[in-house]
Amino acid sequence: MSPAEKPVAVVTGGAAGIGRAVAAALAGRGYAVELFDKDAGVHGTAATLAAGGAGVTAQTVDVADEAAVKAAFANLQARHGQLDALVSNAGINIQRPVTALTLAEWNRVIATNLTAAFLAAREGAAMLRASRGAIVNIASTRAAMSEPDTEAYAASKGGLVALTHALAVSLGPEVRVNCISPGWIHTHREKLSKRDHAQHPAGRVGKPEDVAALAVFLLGKDSGFVTGANFVVDGGMTRKMIYAE
Ligand SMILES: NC(=O)c1ccc[n+]([C@@H]2O[C@H](COP(=O)([O-])OP(=O)(O)OC[C@H]3O[C@@H](n4cnc5c(N)ncnc54)[C@H](O)[C@@H]3O)[C@@H](O)[C@H]2O)c1
Numbered sequence: 755m756s757p758a759e760k761p762v763a764v765v766t767g768g769a770a771g772i773g774r775a776v777a778a779a780l781a782g783r784g785y786a787v788e789l790f791d792k793d794a795g796v797h798g799t800a801a802t803l804a805a806g807g808a809g810v811t812a813q814t815v816d817v818a819d820e821a822a823v824k825a826a827f828a829n830l831q832a833r834h835g836q837l838d839a840l841v842s843n844a845g846i847n848i849q850r851p852v853t854a855l856t857l858a859e860w861n862r863v864i865a866t867n868l869t870a871a872f873l874a875a876r877e878g879a880a881m882l883r884a885s886r887g888a889i890v891n892i893a894s895t896r897a898a899m900s901e902p903d904t905e906a907y908a909a910s911k912g913g914l915v916a917l918t919h920a921l922a923v924s925l926g927p928e929v930r931v932n933c934i935s936p937g938w939i940h941t942h943r944e945k946l947s948k949r950d951h952a953q954h955p956a957g958r959v960g961k962p963e964d965v966a967a968l969a970v971f972l973l974g975k976d977s978g979f980v981t982g983a984n985f986v987v988d989g990g991m992t993r994k995m996i997y998a999e
Contacts, residue, residue, distance in 0.1 A: 767844030775962030937988025955990030
């Protein structure tokens with residue numbers, strides 16, 4: 755197949771939340787975007803984002819399933835013939851006391867948040883090298899700090915930050931690899947109070963678009979000297995000392 759007319763991006767976990775916002779931002783900048791999500795609602799998201807004329811398509815994929823990921827990238831290659839940008843964003847959290855956390859739960863979080871990013875990078879590497887493309891992994895400020903009962907999530911995100919610099923060294927110079935560590939990003943599930951906003955040095959809780967804007971920069975040509983790095987997008991929360999309420 756001949757190279758696509760537009761740059762092609764894959765966004766995992768693109769059905770909702772941050773992934774959806776990243777997909778919308780990339781589509782708005784002329785990328786053909788393909789969403790990989792295990793939720794069948796991803797097709798509705800793609801249709802909504804494509805309604806404005808953008809090229810957004812979707813595949814129902816469990817990104818932790820090696821065979822499914824291989825098939826999804828093969829399918830993408832057959833239709834687009836190239837990949838310029840990969841955003842590994844799909845993630846889950848299981849918050850449970852470590853004394854009660856089962857091995858199956860631990861494995862599910864690690865597989866979804868960490869192993870999936872390895873699988874996607876591996877399957878996308880040849881196309882990304884050919885296009886001198888870029889990867890952005892979505893980690894978390896929980897890679898560097900914790901609430902109680904978040905061992906699997908914290909370990910997965912710490913691993914993702916390390917995987918990012920390893921990939922940057924292995925896949926460079928053709929492919930740049932960076933990660934974004936968001937803090938509290940409001941994906942419309944919870945109702946926010948004034949206090950929620952005010953505790954952030956930036957004066958507000960984050961929005962998915964705050965992450966999307968940085969992802970677009972890190973995937974684009976203007977960030978050509980940036981690779982292997984982790985960018986914190988948290989309204990300053992991890993810089994704030996808290997001794998008491
Ligand atoms: N929202 C935040 O405050 C916040 C903060 C730090 C980091 N993050 C990270 O950002 C990413 C997106 O978070 P969000 O808040 O938008 O989450 P979300 O739950 O709104 O969306 C996650 C998406 O990933 C998909 N997904 C989950 N498991 C999958 C799998 N195995 N295969 C394919 N798709 C799968 C879900 O179906 C969903 O569409 C996650 O990696 C999360 O850990 C979020």
